[in-house]
Amino acid sequence: MSEYDNVCRGSLKLKRVSDHKIKKKKKRKDKDKELDKYLQSLAETPGTSEQQPAQRADTRTKAEIAFEKRKEKKMAQQILERATKSHKERIVEFNQHLDNLTEHFDIPKVSWTK
Template sequence: MSDAYACVAKGKLKLKSDTDLKKKKKKKNKSKDKEMEREAAKSYVEAASTSGTSTVGFERKLTKAELASKKQQEKMRNKRIMDKAQTTHKERVEKFNEHLDNLTEHFDIPKVSWTK
């Protein structure tokens, strides 16, 4: 029976006070941080200009399947854009109104009036 209670913490519960919650934060040296950021940005720009690409380091090559899916996505996106561009705003409004007319009365806005 003593084995079952071996992992139980004994004693009263400790409640957190305001002093426990507020810990002193270590102050950072802002000048060193800014200097490091400038150096990192400078090295990034230099690497991008020398390599001819905008990424630094390893550039992942796409597989045939990934290239095919990207081409298909681009093709479908262009098709959707062309379909939307061919219909005028007036035609889209008319189509939307027809759609609303076909809906049942359940979706109609109820009439709110003080007299009736």
């Protein structure tokens, strides 16, 4: 018995390459028919959805509600602060801020001639 008796013969089969072609999925007509029936039933009962507005149940927790309230309050306060300053006042404040910054990132003067 030789060492070559257990050798597989033939071409190697790769995982992604196969003899079968990729087929498109067929559309399900049942879902389309159900949707049409549902739309027709809505059309037959006019005005029911218009008379009663859809109300969603509030599923938020107490913490989420409190967070939303604080967020809205903070936004309103920021809007009021921005509305009280004029453009000129904002420019003056910005220039003061730039003056107070360190000069670490300033470009040093370089002389070409000595």
